[in-house]
Amino acid sequence: MILAVDIGGSFFRYKFNGIYEKFESKNLNIIEKISELIDKFNPQAVGISFAGQVNEGKILSSPNINIKPVDLNKIIKIPFVLENDLNCAASAESRYFDKKYLIALYSGTGLGAGIIENGKIIRGYSNLAGEIGHIPYKKTSFKCSCGKNNCLEFFASGSGIERWKNLGIDILKTEYIKALRFGIGVLSSLFNPEIIVLGGGVIIHNEWIVEKIKKNLKNYVPNFDKFELKITKLKDASLSGAEILAKELL
Ligand SMILES: [Zn+2]
Known part of the structure:
Protein backbone atom coordinates (compact mmCIF):
# COMPACT_ATOMS: atom_id res chain seq x y z
CA MET A 1 0.00 0.00 0.00
CA ILE A 2 1.03 3.57 -0.69
CA LEU A 3 1.25 6.36 1.84
CA ALA A 4 0.52 9.65 0.08
CA VAL A 5 1.42 12.94 1.75
CA ASP A 6 0.73 16.51 0.66
CA ILE A 7 2.71 19.26 2.40
CA GLY A 8 1.06 22.58 1.59
CA GLY A 9 1.42 26.11 2.90
CA SER A 10 -1.71 25.80 5.05
CA PHE A 11 -2.30 22.08 5.46
CA PHE A 12 -0.53 18.76 5.78
CA ARG A 13 -2.70 15.96 4.39
CA TYR A 14 -2.16 12.28 4.04
CA LYS A 15 -4.02 9.22 2.88
CA PHE A 16 -3.39 5.57 3.40
CA ASN A 17 -5.74 2.69 2.64
CA GLY A 18 -8.94 4.73 2.99
CA ILE A 19 -7.69 6.77 5.94
CA TYR A 20 -7.47 10.52 5.28
CA GLU A 21 -6.34 13.17 7.73
CA LYS A 22 -5.55 16.86 7.49
CA PHE A 23 -3.57 19.02 9.94
CA GLU A 24 -2.55 22.65 9.95
CA SER A 25 1.03 22.67 8.76
CA LYS A 26 2.03 25.80 10.69
CA ASN A 27 3.15 24.25 13.99
CA LEU A 28 3.75 20.77 12.71
CA ASN A 29 7.14 19.08 12.63
CA ILE A 30 6.66 17.81 9.09
CA ILE A 31 9.59 15.40 8.97
CA GLU A 32 8.72 13.85 12.33
CA LYS A 33 5.12 13.45 11.19
CA ILE A 34 6.12 11.61 8.02
CA SER A 35 8.42 9.27 9.98
CA GLU A 36 5.62 8.64 12.47
CA LEU A 37 3.18 7.74 9.66
CA ILE A 38 5.69 5.38 8.05
CA ASP A 39 6.24 3.59 11.40
CA LYS A 40 2.51 3.38 12.00
CA PHE A 41 1.34 2.11 8.60
CA ASN A 42 4.43 0.34 7.27
CA PRO A 43 3.64 1.29 3.61
CA GLN A 44 5.41 -0.23 0.58
CA ALA A 45 6.23 3.23 -0.76
CA VAL A 46 5.64 6.90 0.04
CA GLY A 47 4.64 9.69 -2.33
CA ILE A 48 5.24 13.20 -1.06
CA SER A 49 3.97 16.39 -2.64
CA PHE A 50 5.65 19.58 -1.45
CA ALA A 51 4.64 23.19 -2.11
CA GLY A 52 8.12 24.43 -2.84
CA GLN A 53 11.42 23.59 -4.46
CA VAL A 54 12.60 19.99 -4.28
CA ASN A 55 15.20 17.98 -6.19
CA GLU A 56 16.27 14.33 -6.08
CA GLY A 57 14.68 13.58 -2.71
CA LYS A 58 15.82 16.84 -1.12
CA ILE A 59 13.51 19.55 0.19
CA LEU A 60 15.25 22.83 -0.74
CA SER A 61 12.99 25.79 -0.01
CA SER A 62 9.44 27.05 0.12
CA PRO A 63 7.87 30.51 0.10
CA ASN A 64 5.08 29.48 2.50
CA ILE A 65 6.31 26.56 4.59
CA ASN A 66 8.60 26.96 7.56
CA ILE A 67 11.09 24.17 6.93
CA LYS A 68 14.88 23.95 6.67
CA PRO A 69 16.48 22.21 3.69
CA VAL A 70 16.54 18.47 4.35
CA ASP A 71 17.66 15.39 2.45
CA LEU A 72 14.89 12.82 2.77
CA ASN A 73 17.17 10.12 1.31
CA LYS A 74 18.85 10.08 4.73
CA ILE A 75 15.56 9.81 6.63
CA ILE A 76 13.16 7.64 4.64
CA LYS A 77 14.42 4.10 4.27
CA ILE A 78 11.70 2.73 1.99
CA PRO A 79 11.01 3.65 -1.68
CA PHE A 80 9.71 7.19 -1.89
CA VAL A 81 9.12 9.97 -4.36
CA LEU A 82 9.30 13.66 -3.47
CA GLU A 83 7.79 15.98 -6.02
CA ASN A 84 6.76 19.60 -6.31
CA ASP A 85 2.99 20.02 -5.68
CA LEU A 86 2.22 21.31 -9.18
CA ASN A 87 4.03 18.38 -10.79
ZN1 LIG B 1 8.65 36.83 -8.22
Whole structure:
Protein backbone atom coordinates (compact mmCIF):
# COMPACT_ATOMS: atom_id res chain seq x y z
CA MET A 1 0.00 0.00 0.00
CA ILE A 2 1.03 3.57 -0.69
CA LEU A 3 1.25 6.36 1.84
CA ALA A 4 0.52 9.65 0.08
CA VAL A 5 1.42 12.94 1.75
CA ASP A 6 0.73 16.51 0.66
CA ILE A 7 2.71 19.26 2.40
CA GLY A 8 1.06 22.58 1.59
CA GLY A 9 1.42 26.11 2.90
CA SER A 10 -1.71 25.80 5.05
CA PHE A 11 -2.30 22.08 5.46
CA PHE A 12 -0.53 18.76 5.78
CA ARG A 13 -2.70 15.96 4.39
CA TYR A 14 -2.16 12.28 4.04
CA LYS A 15 -4.02 9.22 2.88
CA PHE A 16 -3.39 5.57 3.40
CA ASN A 17 -5.74 2.69 2.64
CA GLY A 18 -8.94 4.73 2.99
CA ILE A 19 -7.69 6.77 5.94
CA TYR A 20 -7.47 10.52 5.28
CA GLU A 21 -6.34 13.17 7.73
CA LYS A 22 -5.55 16.86 7.49
CA PHE A 23 -3.57 19.02 9.94
CA GLU A 24 -2.55 22.65 9.95
CA SER A 25 1.03 22.67 8.76
CA LYS A 26 2.03 25.80 10.69
CA ASN A 27 3.15 24.25 13.99
CA LEU A 28 3.75 20.77 12.71
CA ASN A 29 7.14 19.08 12.63
CA ILE A 30 6.66 17.81 9.09
CA ILE A 31 9.59 15.40 8.97
CA GLU A 32 8.72 13.85 12.33
CA LYS A 33 5.12 13.45 11.19
CA ILE A 34 6.12 11.61 8.02
CA SER A 35 8.42 9.27 9.98
CA GLU A 36 5.62 8.64 12.47
CA LEU A 37 3.18 7.74 9.66
CA ILE A 38 5.69 5.38 8.05
CA ASP A 39 6.24 3.59 11.40
CA LYS A 40 2.51 3.38 12.00
CA PHE A 41 1.34 2.11 8.60
CA ASN A 42 4.43 0.34 7.27
CA PRO A 43 3.64 1.29 3.61
CA GLN A 44 5.41 -0.23 0.58
CA ALA A 45 6.23 3.23 -0.76
CA VAL A 46 5.64 6.90 0.04
CA GLY A 47 4.64 9.69 -2.33
CA ILE A 48 5.24 13.20 -1.06
CA SER A 49 3.97 16.39 -2.64
CA PHE A 50 5.65 19.58 -1.45
CA ALA A 51 4.64 23.19 -2.11
CA GLY A 52 8.12 24.43 -2.84
CA GLN A 53 11.42 23.59 -4.46
CA VAL A 54 12.60 19.99 -4.28
CA ASN A 55 15.20 17.98 -6.19
CA GLU A 56 16.27 14.33 -6.08
CA GLY A 57 14.68 13.58 -2.71
CA LYS A 58 15.82 16.84 -1.12
CA ILE A 59 13.51 19.55 0.19
CA LEU A 60 15.25 22.83 -0.74
CA SER A 61 12.99 25.79 -0.01
CA SER A 62 9.44 27.05 0.12
CA PRO A 63 7.87 30.51 0.10
CA ASN A 64 5.08 29.48 2.50
CA ILE A 65 6.31 26.56 4.59
CA ASN A 66 8.60 26.96 7.56
CA ILE A 67 11.09 24.17 6.93
CA LYS A 68 14.88 23.95 6.67
CA PRO A 69 16.48 22.21 3.69
CA VAL A 70 16.54 18.47 4.35
CA ASP A 71 17.66 15.39 2.45
CA LEU A 72 14.89 12.82 2.77
CA ASN A 73 17.17 10.12 1.31
CA LYS A 74 18.85 10.08 4.73
CA ILE A 75 15.56 9.81 6.63
CA ILE A 76 13.16 7.64 4.64
CA LYS A 77 14.42 4.10 4.27
CA ILE A 78 11.70 2.73 1.99
CA PRO A 79 11.01 3.65 -1.68
CA PHE A 80 9.71 7.19 -1.89
CA VAL A 81 9.12 9.97 -4.36
CA LEU A 82 9.30 13.66 -3.47
CA GLU A 83 7.79 15.98 -6.02
CA ASN A 84 6.76 19.60 -6.31
CA ASP A 85 2.99 20.02 -5.68
CA LEU A 86 2.22 21.31 -9.18
CA ASN A 87 4.03 18.38 -10.79
CA CYS A 88 1.98 16.05 -8.59
CA ALA A 89 -1.23 17.89 -9.51
CA ALA A 90 -0.38 17.73 -13.22
CA SER A 91 0.21 13.97 -12.93
CA ALA A 92 -3.23 13.57 -11.35
CA GLU A 93 -4.89 15.79 -13.97
CA SER A 94 -3.17 13.86 -16.75
CA ARG A 95 -4.66 10.65 -15.36
CA TYR A 96 -8.10 12.21 -14.84
CA PHE A 97 -8.41 13.78 -18.31
CA ASP A 98 -6.52 10.92 -19.96
CA LYS A 99 -4.20 13.33 -21.79
CA LYS A 100 -0.45 12.95 -22.28
CA TYR A 101 0.25 16.56 -23.25
CA LEU A 102 -1.24 18.53 -20.40
CA ILE A 103 -0.44 21.54 -18.27
CA ALA A 104 -1.94 22.15 -14.84
CA LEU A 105 -1.98 25.89 -14.22
CA TYR A 106 -2.99 26.65 -10.67
CA SER A 107 -3.76 30.09 -9.35
CA GLY A 108 -3.94 29.94 -5.57
CA THR A 109 -1.73 31.87 -3.17
CA GLY A 110 0.85 31.82 -5.95
CA LEU A 111 0.76 30.96 -9.63
CA GLY A 112 2.49 27.83 -10.87
CA ALA A 113 2.33 25.19 -13.54
CA GLY A 114 3.09 21.50 -13.82
CA ILE A 115 3.88 20.37 -17.35
CA ILE A 116 3.32 16.88 -18.72
CA GLU A 117 4.87 16.07 -22.10
CA ASN A 118 4.21 12.66 -23.63
CA GLY A 119 3.15 11.42 -20.18
CA LYS A 120 6.31 12.60 -18.40
CA ILE A 121 6.90 15.56 -16.09
CA ILE A 122 9.06 18.33 -17.58
CA ARG A 123 11.56 19.26 -14.88
CA GLY A 124 14.34 21.46 -16.22
CA TYR A 125 17.93 21.48 -15.00
CA SER A 126 17.19 22.20 -11.30
CA ASN A 127 13.62 20.87 -11.26
CA LEU A 128 12.24 24.41 -11.53
CA ALA A 129 10.42 24.22 -14.87
CA GLY A 130 6.90 25.66 -14.71
CA GLU A 131 7.57 28.49 -12.25
CA ILE A 132 5.53 30.80 -14.41
CA GLY A 133 4.49 33.07 -11.51
CA HIS A 134 7.84 34.82 -11.67
CA ILE A 135 8.17 35.62 -15.34
CA PRO A 136 8.41 39.37 -15.91
CA TYR A 137 5.02 40.88 -16.78
CA LYS A 138 4.42 44.47 -15.62
CA LYS A 139 6.32 46.73 -13.28
CA THR A 140 4.66 47.39 -9.90
CA SER A 141 5.57 49.01 -6.59
CA PHE A 142 5.50 45.58 -4.92
CA LYS A 143 8.49 43.43 -4.11
CA CYS A 144 8.29 39.70 -4.68
CA SER A 145 9.99 37.03 -2.53
CA CYS A 146 12.11 36.33 -5.65
CA GLY A 147 13.46 39.91 -5.48
CA LYS A 148 11.72 41.32 -8.57
CA ASN A 149 8.92 43.89 -8.87
CA ASN A 150 7.31 42.76 -12.13
CA CYS A 151 6.23 39.15 -11.58
CA LEU A 152 3.13 37.75 -13.29
CA GLU A 153 2.06 36.51 -9.86
CA PHE A 154 1.29 40.11 -8.78
CA PHE A 155 -1.67 39.99 -11.19
CA ALA A 156 -2.59 36.34 -11.64
CA SER A 157 -2.67 34.91 -8.09
CA GLY A 158 -4.57 35.19 -4.82
CA SER A 159 -1.70 36.93 -3.05
CA GLY A 160 -1.50 39.37 -5.98
CA ILE A 161 -5.23 40.12 -5.75
CA GLU A 162 -4.76 40.79 -2.01
CA ARG A 163 -1.89 43.21 -2.60
CA TRP A 164 -4.03 45.33 -4.95
CA LYS A 165 -7.01 45.08 -2.61
CA ASN A 166 -4.88 46.68 0.12
CA LEU A 167 -4.50 49.65 -2.23
CA GLY A 168 -8.27 49.74 -2.77
CA ILE A 169 -8.09 48.19 -6.25
CA ASP A 170 -10.08 45.12 -7.30
CA ILE A 171 -8.29 43.45 -10.22
CA LEU A 172 -10.20 40.14 -10.39
CA LYS A 173 -12.48 41.03 -13.32
CA THR A 174 -9.86 43.03 -15.22
CA GLU A 175 -6.11 42.71 -14.78
CA TYR A 176 -6.34 39.23 -13.27
CA ILE A 177 -8.13 37.83 -16.33
CA LYS A 178 -5.65 39.47 -18.69
CA ALA A 179 -2.65 38.20 -16.73
CA LEU A 180 -3.91 34.64 -16.50
CA ARG A 181 -4.75 34.65 -20.23
CA PHE A 182 -1.21 35.86 -20.89
CA GLY A 183 0.15 32.97 -18.77
CA ILE A 184 -1.94 30.48 -20.74
CA GLY A 185 -0.62 31.99 -23.97
CA VAL A 186 3.00 31.70 -22.85
CA LEU A 187 2.60 28.09 -21.75
CA SER A 188 0.75 27.05 -24.92
CA SER A 189 3.32 28.71 -27.15
CA LEU A 190 6.22 27.04 -25.35
CA PHE A 191 4.80 23.56 -24.83
CA ASN A 192 1.88 23.13 -27.27
CA PRO A 193 -0.30 21.14 -24.82
CA GLU A 194 -3.60 19.53 -25.87
CA ILE A 195 -5.18 20.82 -22.68
CA ILE A 196 -4.53 23.31 -19.89
CA VAL A 197 -6.36 22.57 -16.65
CA LEU A 198 -6.97 25.52 -14.39
CA GLY A 199 -7.11 25.00 -10.63
CA GLY A 200 -6.20 26.60 -7.32
CA GLY A 201 -8.29 28.59 -4.87
CA VAL A 202 -8.94 31.67 -7.01
CA ILE A 203 -10.27 29.58 -9.92
CA ILE A 204 -12.27 27.15 -7.82
CA HIS A 205 -14.08 29.98 -6.03
CA ASN A 206 -14.69 31.92 -9.27
CA GLU A 207 -15.50 29.38 -11.97
CA TRP A 208 -16.87 32.14 -14.26
CA ILE A 209 -13.24 33.15 -14.85
CA VAL A 210 -12.75 30.25 -17.27
CA GLU A 211 -15.48 31.40 -19.70
CA LYS A 212 -14.19 34.96 -19.52
CA ILE A 213 -10.65 33.86 -20.31
CA LYS A 214 -11.86 31.78 -23.29
CA LYS A 215 -13.06 34.95 -24.99
CA ASN A 216 -10.23 36.26 -27.09
CA LEU A 217 -8.05 33.27 -26.16
CA LYS A 218 -7.52 32.27 -29.78
CA ASN A 219 -5.27 35.31 -30.17
CA TYR A 220 -2.99 33.83 -27.52
CA VAL A 221 -2.99 30.10 -28.23
CA PRO A 222 -1.38 28.61 -31.35
CA ASN A 223 -3.40 25.82 -32.98
CA PHE A 224 -6.42 26.96 -30.96
CA ASP A 225 -8.89 24.56 -32.65
CA LYS A 226 -7.08 21.60 -31.12
CA PHE A 227 -6.73 23.13 -27.67
CA GLU A 228 -8.90 22.71 -24.60
CA LEU A 229 -9.13 24.85 -21.49
CA LYS A 230 -10.79 23.11 -18.54
CA ILE A 231 -11.30 23.59 -14.86
CA THR A 232 -10.05 20.96 -12.42
CA LYS A 233 -12.53 18.40 -11.17
CA LEU A 234 -10.16 16.99 -8.58
CA LYS A 235 -10.15 17.60 -4.87
CA ASP A 236 -6.64 17.25 -3.46
CA ALA A 237 -5.02 16.82 -6.89
CA SER A 238 -1.48 17.03 -5.49
CA LEU A 239 -2.21 14.33 -2.92
CA SER A 240 -3.64 12.05 -5.64
CA GLY A 241 -0.65 12.82 -7.84
CA ALA A 242 1.79 11.89 -5.05
CA GLU A 243 0.01 8.55 -4.78
CA ILE A 244 0.11 7.98 -8.56
CA LEU A 245 3.85 8.75 -8.71
CA ALA A 246 4.66 6.51 -5.74
CA LYS A 247 2.77 3.61 -7.36
CA GLU A 248 5.20 3.85 -10.28
CA LEU A 249 7.99 2.86 -7.85
CA LEU A 250 6.46 -0.55 -7.16
ZN1 LIG B 1 8.65 36.83 -8.22
